[in-house]
Amino acid sequence: MNDGLTLPSLAVIGAGKMGETLISALLASGVVESTAITATAWHATRRRDLEQRLGITTGDDNTRAAAGADLILLAVKPQVAPLVLREIGPHLRPDQLLVSIVAGLETPGIEHHLAAEVPVVRAMPNTPSRVGAGMTAVCGGRYAEERHLELARQVFSRIGRSLVLDEKHFNAVTGLSASGPAFIYIVIEAMAEGGVKMGLPRRVATELAAQTCLGAGRMVVETGDHPALLKDEVTTPAGCTIDGILKLEEGGLRVTLIKAIVEAGRRAGGLVDGD
Ligand SMILES: NC(=O)c1ccc[n+]([C@@H]2O[C@H](COP(=O)([O-])OP(=O)(O)OC[C@H]3O[C@@H](n4cnc5c(N)ncnc54)[C@H](OP(=O)(O)O)[C@@H]3O)[C@@H](O)[C@H]2O)c1
Numbered sequence: 001m002n003d004g005l006t007l008p009s010l011a012v013i014g015a016g017k018m019g020e021t022l023i024s025a026l027l028a029s030g031v032v033e034s035t036a037i038t039a040t041a042w043h044a045t046r047r048r049d050l051e052q053r054l055g056i057t058t059g060d061d062n063t064r065a066a067a068g069a070d071l072i073l074l075a076v077k078p079q080v081a082p083l084v085l086r087e088i089g090p091h092l093r094p095d096q097l098l099v100s101i102v103a104g105l106e107t108p109g110i111e112h113h114l115a116a117e118v119p120v121v122r123a124m125p126n127t128p129s130r131v132g133a134g135m136t137a138v139c140g141g142r143y144a145e146e147r148h149l150e151l152a153r154q155v156f157s158r159i160g161r162s163l164v165l166d167e168k169h170f171n172a173v174t175g176l177s178a179s180g181p182a183f184i185y186i187v188i189e190a191m192a193e194g195g196v197k198m199g200l201p202r203r204v205a206t207e208l209a210a211q212t213c214l215g216a217g218r219m220v221v222e223t224g225d226h227p228a229l230l231k232d233e234v235t236t237p238a239g240c241t242i243d244g245i246l247k248l249e250e251g252g253l254r255v256t257l258i259k260a261i262v263e264a265g266r267r268a269g270g271l272v273d274g275d
Helices: 017-028 044-056 062-067 082-089 107-111 127-131 147-158 165-176 179-196 202-223 226-234 242-249 254-266
Strands: 010-013 036-038 057-059 070-076 095-098 121-123 134-140 160-165
Touching: 010 017, 010 062, 017 036, 017 044, 017 095, 017 127, 017 147, 036 044, 036 095, 044 057, 062 082, 070 254, 095 107, 095 147, 107 121, 107 127, 121 165, 127 134, 127 147, 134 147, 134 165, 147 160, 165 254, 179 254, 202 226, 242 254
Parallel strands: 010 036, 010 070, 036 057, 070 095, 095 121, 134 160
Antiparallel strands: 121 134
């Protein structure tokens, strides 16, 4: 996909799993040239590996990488982020855009380290981004304009769906779409166990369960219908599905999932140490 988005240069500070996912997607969609990407990582082996596989430039100098790029993606772990921001913050300029995917790190906490009025966008992607089925929310800091938010949203649309949302909702986003895949893996595993209990080979049961979750998700997103309506379509009066639903309600699946998301979202506020 290339809807006209082009990035003259990109620096990825902390090119781990998520950083690499984005680099690969942007390269694949022709948004940026490999020669225009610089990535940093802690270990030399990791940097060599990225160079060999992606044909990009790597280094261990975060400040240098950041200073030479139009778009800077901060993708280090939350514990390392304050340290890296102290390093690069004084050197960033208002004509650049800093996009952070660091979980729990709010835009004022980022801006605190910047000497200039640099536009900052905070993004929260999730792991299905690795297969192009991610969900990313983006919000802007004090100096981010609509065009910065739109640019960031388009970047993340290369790894799935993306939307702009007020930062006050970011803990909820973290609990729902960032932690959510883990909850759904458990649902898939449990559904597969149900199939195994009924005599299905495990591999078949897992495929049926996973594709069923994928299909149900696509139905909600692509039809725009309320999930309750779609559920009613499957549920024949006096049929087998309603008996299954009764068991789900008895086991408290709904309330358990609600509590899981609220708890994960609450925890999201406290991920970054100190400043
Ligand atoms: N994974 C997700 O689903 C997800 C979702 C939403 C948000 N996030 C956020 O994305 C960020 C990255 O997550 P990840 O899963 O991609 O982590 P990761 O794979 O551990 O990547 C972190 C990268 O940072 C590098 N690094 C460590 N210290 C550094 C330093 N001082 N300077 C430059 N680079 C340094 C590491 O280098 P080495 O490889 O050499 O160790 C590694 O490549 C986290 O803040 C996380 O909260 C992740």
